[in-house]
Amino acid sequence: MLYTSTRDKSVKVTSAQAIAQGISKDGGLFVPETIPAISKDFVDSLVGLDYISRAKKVLSLYLTDYTEDEIDMCVGGAYAKGKFSSDKVSPIKTIAKGENILELWRGPTCAFKDMALQLLPYLLTTAAKKTVADKTIVILVATSGDTGKAALEGFKDVPGTKIMVFYPNDGVSPMQKLQMTTQAGENVAVCAINGNFDDAQNGVKKIFTDKDVAAKLDSKGMMFSSANSINWGRLVPQIVYYISAYCDLIENGTIKNGDEVNVVVPTGNFGNILAAYYAKKMGVPFAKLICASNANNVLTDFLKTGTYDRNRKFFTTTSPSMDILISSNLERLLYHLSGENDETIREWMGLLSSEGKYTVNEEVKSLILDLFDAGCCDDKETAETIAATYKNGYLLDTHTAVAVKVYEDYVKATGDDKETVIASTANPYKFSAAVLGAVAEVPADADEFQQVELLKEATGEPCPEQLATLKGKSPRFTDCCNKEDMVNKVYEMLGI
Numbered sequence: 001m002l003y004t005s006t007r008d009k010s011v012k013v014t015s016a017q018a019i020a021q022g023i024s025k026d027g028g029l030f031v032p033e034t035i036p037a038i039s040k041d042f043v044d045s046l047v048g049l050d051y052i053s054r055a056k057k058v059l060s061l062y063l064t065d066y067t068e069d070e071i072d073m074c075v076g077g078a079y080a081k082g083k084f085s086s087d088k089v090s091p092i093k094t095i096a097k098g099e100n101i102l103e104l105w106r107g108p109t110c111a112f113k114d115m116a117l118q119l120l121p122y123l124l125t126t127a128a129k130k131t132v133a134d135k136t137i138v139i140l141v142a143t144s145g146d147t148g149k150a151a152l153e154g155f156k157d158v159p160g161t162k163i164m165v166f167y168p169n170d171g172v173s174p175m176q177k178l179q180m181t182t183q184a185g186e187n188v189a190v191c192a193i194n195g196n197f198d199d200a201q202n203g204v205k206k207i208f209t210d211k212d213v214a215a216k217l218d219s220k221g222m223m224f225s226s227a228n229s230i231n232w233g234r235l236v237p238q239i240v241y242y243i244s245a246y247c248d249l250i251e252n253g254t255i256k257n258g259d260e261v262n263v264v265v266p267t268g269n270f271g272n273i274l275a276a277y278y279a280k281k282m283g284v285p286f287a288k289l290i291c292a293s294n295a296n297n298v299l300t301d302f303l304k305t306g307t308y309d310r311n312r313k314f315f316t317t318t319s320p321s322m323d324i325l326i327s328s329n330l331e332r333l334l335y336h337l338s339g340e341n342d343e344t345i346r347e348w349m350g351l352l353s354s355e356g357k358y359t360v361n362e363e364v365k366s367l368i369l370d371l372f373d374a375g376c377c378d379d380k381e382t383a384e385t386i387a388a389t390y391k392n393g394y395l396l397d398t399h400t401a402v403a404v405k406v407y408e409d410y411v412k413a414t415g416d417d418k419e420t421v422i423a424s425t426a427n428p429y430k431f432s433a434a435v436l437g438a439v440a441e442v443p444a445d446a447d448e449f450q451q452v453e454l455l456k457e458a459t460g461e462p463c464p465e466q467l468a469t470l471k472g473k474s475p476r477f478t479d480c481c482n483k484e485d486m487v488n489k490v491y492e493m494l495g496i
């Protein structure tokens with residue numbers, strides 16, 4: 001199977017090349033030329049298997065230039081026993097009739113990003129051996145909070161790699177910041193920027209596609225790659241857990257193979273929900289894909305009207321990992337829905353960058369309306385949903401709460417109460433202040449770790465050890481730069 005660029009169909013690369021490179025030279029994203037189909041029997045063959053075995057079978061459909069041994073090594077390393085706090089890796093909890101919470105945050109950094117970022121370093125170093133042998137891979141990451149930590153944890157001290165993370169100085173939770181600034185490892189660096197996530201992401205994309213910067217790195221035996229969800233190596237592991245979740249619902253008797261299931265995803269960069277789209281296109285009987293947003297509801301408007309307009313107020317919310325106005329992975333969806341029309345994608349993405357706005361044609365709009373539903377909610381509704389769901393016995397983080405609220409609105413509006421998978425993207429203790437505020441009184445002067453204690457007292461839920469032990473650690477990385485200076489920070493870190 002080959003991969004092409006959303007902005008230039010003449011590009012043809014292997015999956016290893018796509019993963020090593022991260023983004024196409026034309027600024028487009030790599031997509032598979034054809035989406036592999038799976039049968040009902042294939043799904044049956046996965047039921048009863050563990051996560052690692054399911055992952056091997058699914059990944060081998062997409063990474064056809066990796067040998068079976070390579071895939072075994074990658075998957076076996078990423079999801080080895082003990083790395084995730086559940087033997088199922090991503091267990092399902094049914095919290096009400098039809099509401100099946102898919103816990104994707106059981107990994108080392110307590111957010112769903114671990115599902116892909118534990119695997120990506122293996123995929124990437126294997127790809128590098130196949131394609132660019134002796135180059136040092138420099139991973140640049142723009143993060144709204146969770147990707148940064150998960151990427152640092154995945155790549156720390158991985159031979160042949162260096163990693164640098166940029167995060168918005170005022171756009172991440174205190175726990176997220178501390179997770180990143182205390183990161184261990186000889187090959188890591190972290191820098192705040194004065195700006196929001198979109199500034200960080202645009203800055204990183206610019207550095208990636210700057211020919212002079214690439215030439216300078218090349219002369220030092222280095223090349224860039226990406227650990228953001230623009231990298232195909234981030235998306236493909238996410239397809240696995242949607243297929244696996246469907247199998248788990250069969251296994252626990254909730255559905256029969258072939259039954260339709262809805263999927264709700266709290267969405268920022270459109271990566272996680274796009275993985276559900278790929279699973280559906282492969283043949284998993286997913287019905288509606290429901291996109292949940294916070295007050296930054298650019299996707300809700302787009303999926304309902306066909307006009308993407310980022311010219312709007314940016315809100316800092318209690319679900320910061322979704323505070324995004326430019327959802328990169330939408331480009332992949334539009335490429336597939338436009339009949340793989342690279343010219344159209346160039347036009348729309350050109351308008352997005354020049355005007356901040358584009359409108360898709362009627363054919364694409366009607367395909368979108370068919371596939372997706374969308375909704376949004378504000379911080380107050382998020383808190384109310386955390387409180388109400390907690391009363392029923394389950395503690396949600398802020399992002400997952402947005403998804404649950406949008407799901408409940410969807411059922412009310414449509415009466416469609418099919419079994420539904422709700423992607424749960426973070427452990428509540430990553431966002432202690434907001435979660436605590438929803439279920440109990442917060443003393444005005446309580447710091448992050450007092451809030452953790454109070455949340456423990458109020459709910460009896462255990463705080464993951466990797467978060468609890470951050471208490472008292474002093475930050476190792478305290479740099480903050482303007483977005484214009486990001487490239488110099490990269491040179492500084494690389495010593496070039």
Ligand SMILES: *Cc1c(COP(=O)(O)O)cnc(C)c1O
Nearest residue numbers: 146268269270271272321425426
């Ligand atoms: C990254 C993230 C999201 C958004 O995921 P996308 O793939 O960017 O849409 C939602 N919730 C949490 C907790 C996250 O870390």
